Amino acid sequence: MRATLMYEAGDVRIENVPDSVIKHPTDALVRITASCICGSDLWPYGSMTRADGPARMGHEFIGIVEDTGSEVTTVKRGDLVVAPFAISDNTCAFCREGLHTSCSHAQANFWDGEAEEGGQAEAVRVPLADGTLVKLPVAADSALIPSLLTLSDVLGTGYHAAVAGQVNERTRVTVIGDGAVGLMAVLSAKRLGAEQIVLMGRHQGRTDLGHEFGATDVVSARGEEGIEQVRELTGGHGTHVVLEAVGNMPAYQQALGVVRPGGVISRVGVPQYEEAPIGFGSLFRHNLRLAGGPAPVRAYIEELMPDILNGTIEPGKVFDATTNLDGVPAGYQDMADRKSLKVLVNP
Ligand SMILES: [Zn+2]
Numbered sequence: 001m002r003a004t005l006m007y008e009a010g011d012v013r014i015e016n017v018p019d020s021v022i023k024h025p026t027d028a029l030v031r032i033t034a035s036c037i038c039g040s041d042l043w044p045y046g047s048m049t050r051a052d053g054p055a056r057m058g059h060e061f062i063g064i065v066e067d068t069g070s071e072v073t074t075v076k077r078g079d080l081v082v083a084p085f086a087i088s089d090n091t092c093a094f095c096r097e098g099l100h101t102s103c104s105h106a107q108a109n110f111w112d113g114e115a116e117e118g119g120q121a122e123a124v125r126v127p128l129a130d131g132t133l134v135k136l137p138v139a140a141d142s143a144l145i146p147s148l149l150t151l152s153d154v155l156g157t158g159y160h161a162a163v164a165g166q167v168n169e170r171t172r173v174t175v176i177g178d179g180a181v182g183l184m185a186v187l188s189a190k191r192l193g194a195e196q197i198v199l200m201g202r203h204q205g206r207t208d209l210g211h212e213f214g215a216t217d218v219v220s221a222r223g224e225e226g227i228e229q230v231r232e233l234t235g236g237h238g239t240h241v242v243l244e245a246v247g248n249m250p251a252y253q254q255a256l257g258v259v260r261p262g263g264v265i266s267r268v269g270v271p272q273y274e275e276a277p278i279g280f281g282s283l284f285r286h287n288l289r290l291a292g293g294p295a296p297v298r299a300y301i302e303e304l305m306p307d308i309l310n311g312t313i314e315p316g317k318v319f320d321a322t323t324n325l326d327g328v329p330a331g332y333q334d335m336a337d338r339k340s341l342k343v344l345v346n347p
């Protein structure tokens with residue numbers, strides 16, 4: 001079968017690999033019908049060394065169950081399923097608390113970890129299939145597939161940012177980043193009733209979509225100028241919640257600059273730094289809190305799916321390009337060049 005491999009920064013190839021097969025009684029074998037490239041795939045695409053490659057890529061997919069191990073009970077051959085970007089049993093203490101990314105039974109629970117497989121491929125072995133996979137009540141060619149595919153990562157991640165930031169009807173929110181996760185954070189803040197949603201982003205096509213998803217204001221300036229503009233829009237105080245969907249130090253500093261005293265910075269952009277200011281002059285002085293982490297998107301699938309099925313939200317609008325497996329290497333480059341927001345892959 002064919003799969004996507006990243007050899008090092010800038011070097012993505014489609015190659016033949018051994019067919020995925022069931023290895024454990026709790027596995028399922030899924031034939032992938034839709035997957036995509038993630039903004040987080042761009043971090044290794046920009047920095048991965050040859051010593052760390054080749055790595056199987058892709059952690060967001062929908063597919064049809066082709067086979068199941070003897071212990072799998074919740075999905076069966078022929079079911080259309082969506083997989084979150086983290087593997088989990090959905091039954092341990094952490095999963096029951098909605099923290100599937102800390103599942104006790106999936107130590108290395110990301111696709112390129114324990115599974116050593118990827119979603120940008122023709123098929124994939126899914127560990128802990130009963131917990132990981134969720135059946136979709138539509139056909140593989142449904143017009144809802146792009147929106148349902150966002151349940152595997154970006155929608156749940158944006159939603160987690162808003163939930164971890166405790167967004168509600170009385171909160172003003174700043175979203176930092178106009179990538180797919182930032183736009184999903186806007187949509188999520190809107191869903192939770194936020195009073196004001198300021199989107200910080202520089203790409204007009206994306207911020208226009210942000211308006212559509214519920215942003216009340218857009219600030220394209222960055223640094224001190226951007227911070228000043230957000231403060232002007234919020235009576236000089238900044239916002240109660242900042243949803244940080246980028247992950248680099250300038251974004252963190254931007255968050256510190258626009259958060260209101262007593263507020264929360266909720267991070268879902270994968271931090272590309274190990275150290276950040278949390279002392280007196282940054283978080284402590286004004287009772288600021290830091291929240292967020294890898295989103296347990298599995299916890300939100302049942303809650304968010306009905307809104308997609310009944311048309312209340314249309315998160316699939318973040319996909320602005322579609323390709324097949326052969327087009328995946330170019331898809332990475334287009335996303336890195338900001339020519340595409342998010343690329344859908346029909347293997
Ligand atoms: Zn992703």
Ligand SMILES: [Zn+2]
Pocket residue numbers: 088089090091092093094095096100102103104105
């Ligand atoms: Zn668990």
